[in-house]
Amino acid sequence: MIIKNTQVAMDTMFVNEIERYGAKNFKACFDCGTCTAVCNLSEPGHSFPRYFVRLARTGARDEILKSRELWLCYACGDCSENCPRNADPAELIAALRRYTIASYEPTGLTKLIFKNNPVYILLTLVLAVILAMLLLSFRPESDVSRWLFQYVDYQIIHYGGILLALLLILSVIYGFVRSVKNYASGGKAKFWDTLKETTKEVGIFKRYLKCDTYDDSYWNGKPWYIKPWFLHLTIFWGFVLLFVATGLDYLFKDPNIEVWWPTRILGTIGGLSLIYGSSLIMGYRVTKPTKIYLRTKMADWIFLIFIWLTGFTGLWLEIAIFAHNHTMLTHFIFLVHIICAAEMFLLFSFSKFAHTLYRPIALFNYYKTKL
Numbered sequence: 439m440i441i442k443n444t445q446v447a448m449d450t451m452f453v454n455e456i457e458r459y460g461a462k463n464f465k466a467c468f469d470c471g472t473c474t475a476v477c478n479l480s481e482p483g484h485s486f487p488r489y490f491v492r493l494a495r496t497g498a499r500d501e502i503l504k505s506r507e508l509w510l511c512y513a514c515g516d517c518s519e520n521c522p523r524n525a526d527p528a529e530l531i532a533a534l535r536r537y538t539i540a541s542y543e544p545t546g547l548t549k550l551i552f553k554n555n556p557v558y559i560l561l562t563l564v565l566a567v568i569l570a571m572l573l574l575s576f577r578p579e580s581d582v583s584r585w586l587f588q589y590v591d592y593q594i595i596h597y598g599g600i601l602l603a604l605l606l607i608l609s610v611i612y613g614f615v616r617s618v619k620n621y622a623s624g625g626k627a628k629f630w631d632t633l634k635e636t637t638k639e640v641g642i643f644k645r646y647l648k649c650d651t652y653d654d655s656y657w658n659g660k661p662w663y664i665k666p667w668f669l670h671l672t673i674f675w676g677f678v679l680l681f682v683a684t685g686l687d688y689l690f691k692d693p694n695i696e697v698w699w700p701t702r703i704l705g706t707i708g709g710l711s712l713i714y715g716s717s718l719i720m721g722y723r724v725t726k727p728t729k730i731y732l733r734t735k736m737a738d739w740i741f742l743i744f745i746w747l748t749g750f751t752g753l754w755l756e757i758a759i760f761a762h763n764h765t766m767l768t769h770f771i772f773l774v775h776i777i778c779a780a781e782m783f784l785l786f787s788f789s790k791f792a793h794t795l796y797r798p799i800a801l802f803n804y805y806k807t808k809l
């Protein structure tokens with residue numbers, strides 16, 4: 439973990455590459471170690487985030503791709519807040535994660551998404567149109583479908599959708615296998631103990647509670663329900679609840695559309711959680727209360743907007759069902775809801791969402807060596 443020779447020459451090609459993933463100023467680091475001193479998650483023998491500044495500067499690609507510690511960081515920004523050189527080590531860690539996600543994805547699409555904003559926006563819009571057409575193809579008898587399929591062959595949409603789904607599945611499998619191989623630690627901890635600790639970390643972000651606790655922290659004294667830890671939790675559990683509600687609806691072919699029905703209640707709580715968490719985080723990204731919010735990558739904005747839209751349109755549909763409102767507008771909102779949810783799912787292994795796959799694997803292997 440510790441680099442013995444700190445005089446290794448800078449790998450300018452790699453530095454430029456990581457800059458394109460969003461870390462703009464890490465070259466300014468003069469190795470003072472303040473960031474590691476203030477990071478409450480850094481442990482003896484795991485001196486991050488300074489360790490990652492060294493790896494990035496020296497182009498240590500393999501170490502970065504195999505680093506389980508990269509996924510320990512909660513992007514609280516304490517290190518960046520206290521860095522005397524504005525080297526923004528927290529943003530470097532975020533950029534290295536984007537680099538890792540892109541490297542685990544075999545088609546090269548993620549590299550494009552993270553490095554090229556116009557491409558990402560275009561891809562998102564094109565995918566939305568394809569999804570809308572795909573959804574309409576399920577109801578070929580509707581007026582809109584009849585109009586649309588005069589111009590576009592139904593088969594193209596049909597087989598295009600299947601191809602896209604296949605690409606997604608293969609990409610997820612490839613990323614999964616690579617990360618399992620790369621993060622394998624050979625640790626000796628018992629399986630169940632490791633699983634318990636990993637679940638706690640993934641489920642309640644236990645170690646995140648150690649962040650933002652230093653004396654001058656902006657978050658000191660602020661109510662818990664507006665702190666980043668809680669907001670990330672609301673987004674995570676919002677997704678889980680919506681996923682469960684959708685699954686139950688599908689499994690039981692639930693004909694009950696009353697709002698008090700359990701799956702509806704789960705869905706409503708999930709939607710409200712998503713709206714709450716993503717609204718406040720977007721607010722922080724606009725008002726920039728701390729350094730961590732100074733720069734937001736386009737990929738992160740799109741991700742947040744999709745989360746918010748998924749929650750908002752879902753809630754709209756709940757209200758429309760309650761009010762027995764079945765107008766064209768409600769159908770349109772339903773279409774937007776499905777498109778947002780499907781886009782997040784389809785872009786899963788190609789975007790920031792992929793960290794939900796790699797992080798638990800890395801954490802599990804980390805705890806295997808720690809417990």
Ligand code: SF4
Binds near residue numbers: 467471488521
């Ligand atoms: S605090 Fe800043 S300058 Fe000091 S080691 Fe960390 S990144 Fe480098």
Ligand code: SF4
Binds near residue numbers: 480
């Ligand atoms: S962002 Fe927070 S958790 Fe991550 S390295 Fe910096 S201080 Fe540590």
